[in-house]
Amino acid sequence: MKISDGFDARRLRPKGPSNWRSRLVLTIAALITLCGLLMTLTGLASLIGHSPALGELNASPAGAALIAGLGLLVTWLGGWMWRRRRRYMRQPLGLSMSAHLMKKHD
Numbered sequence: 001m002k003i004s005d006g007f008d009a010r011r012l013r014p015k016g017p018s019n020w021r022s023r024l025v026l027t028i029a030a031l032i033t034l035c036g037l038l039m040t041l042t043g044l045a046s047l048i049g050h051s052p053a054l055g056e057l058n059a060s061p062a063g064a065a066l067i068a069g070l071g072l073l074v075t076w077l078g079g080w081m082w083r084r085r086r087r088y089m090r091q092p093l094g095l096s097m098s099a100h101l102m103k104k105h106d
Helices: 020-048 061-090
Strands: none
Touching: 020 061
């Protein structure tokens, strides 16, 4: 059987989903986590007694504690986004079968 010149085997394979959207969300989640860590460290540094890094906002202990708490919250949010997107990326996109219907290999 002769193979024609216009044959392309790549057309026979199903095209996988593009993951640029997932990579963008992962990048944003990493940046959010990094900003949260920086906020937490800034608040903790002001609580310890170093010079205030954010001016009047964290010059008082209550403001510094607020910045540290918000930083922890933002860090948690970024980590949650990261874990959720990674779990989504690792899910199989095809049909799922129940485990008891699969072929048993002894």
